[in-house]
Amino acid sequence: xxxxxxxxxxxxxxxxxxxxxxxxxxxxxxxxxxxxxxxxxxxxxxxxxxxxxxxxxxxxxxxxxxxxxxxxxxxxxxxxxxxxxxxxxxxxxxxxxxxxxxxxxxxxxxxxxxxxxxxxxxxxxxxxxxxxxxxxxxxxxxxxxxxxxxxxxxxxxxxxxxxxxxxxxxxxxxxxxxxxxxxxxxxxxxxxxxxxxxxxxxxxxxxxxxxxxxxxxxxxxxxxxxxxxxxxxxxxxxxxxxxxxxxxxxxxxxxxxxxxxxxxxxxxxxxxxxxxxxxxxxxx
Numbered sequence: 078x079x080x081x082x083x084x085x086x087x088x089x090x091x092x093x094x095x096x097x098x099x100x101x102x103x104x105x106x107x108x109x110x111x112x113x114x115x116x117x118x119x120x121x122x123x124x125x126x127x128x129x130x131x132x133x134x135x136x137x138x139x140x141x142x143x144x145x146x147x148x149x150x151x152x153x154x155x156x157x158x159x160x161x162x163x164x165x166x167x168x169x170x171x172x173x174x175x176x177x178x179x180x181x182x183x184x185x186x187x188x189x190x191x192x193x194x195x196x197x198x199x200x201x202x203x204x205x206x207x208x209x210x211x212x213x214x215x216x217x218x219x220x221x222x223x224x225x226x227x228x229x230x231x232x233x234x235x236x237x238x239x240x241x242x243x244x245x246x247x248x249x250x251x252x253x254x255x256x257x258x259x260x261x262x263x264x265x266x267x268x269x270x271x272x273x274x275x276x277x278x279x280x281x282x283x284x285x286x287x288x289x290x291x292x293x294x295x296x297x298x299x300x301x302x303x304x305x306x307x308x309x310x311x312x313x314x315x316x317x318x319x320x321x322x323x324x325x326x327x328x329x330x331x332x333x334x335x336x337x338x339x340x341x342x343x344x345x346x347x348x349x350x351x352x353x354x355x356x357x358x359x360x361x
Contacts, residue, residue, distance in 0.1 A: 120213030144348030162220030190227030314339030
């Protein structure tokens with residue numbers, strides 16, 4: 078079974094009563110941290126649990142040390158997954174408003190803990206669900222606690238120190254998932270320093286999606302990333318973004334395209350700039 082899988086709204090609607098299926102609502106807004114919880118309370122796909130980026134899918138920020146969304150402690154994340162009713166053989170569907178960045182963070186965290194089959198992202202998210210004329214629910218989900226057991230795979234990560242040593246190496250493909258203006262350092266609405274890690278290429282995560290808000294076909298994604306790789310080994314690829322969230326969208330899209338799972342620099346730009354000795358580039 079492929080690592081990255083999509084599910085359509087109609088397919089999810091047909092299987093949402095399936096025993097053992099767990100649905101996670103991952104809606105979030107950087108500018109309004111309570112948006113996801115409020116939106117969930119206003120209506121969600123029937124049976125879905127709410128997974129909060131800050132509280133569930135990240136560890137607390139340590140100012141001046143970590144990025145804005147540090148990886149959660151594995152034991153705490155496992156406990157949350159169990160509370161949502163997840164077992165090792167569960168099928169899991171993840172969704173957010175539509176673009177899929179927050180759902181992809183949850184997908185990556187599950188892969189990091191060893192859950193690499195039976196995990197789907199709702200293609201087009203809640204926007205596509207609405208467009209299909211499907212209903213929302215106000216009911217709280219019902220489930221027994223799950224028995225999920227998982228352990229972090231550190232081979233999926235690269236930290237700032239080791240990334241710094243790899244800068245300039247010919248085999249490194251370093252992809253920045255932020256939009257081009259932030260990559261170039263022309264604007265920086267969130268972090269105190271603008272620019273990008275030297276040697277990175279801009280690969281805005283939104284370019285993984287078509288005009289309809291759904292993921293591009295696998296062959297188009299393969300072509301997109303083949304241009305970025307330029308013949309280099311895809312297993313040497315490192316993905317980053319502002320805080321380790323939208324980079325997961327690129328890793329999901331790479332996996333959809335049939336590439337092996339590259340590494341995540343989880344601290345990303347917001348951690349990189351906590352050390353003034355680390356180099357910064359601007360422009361293209």
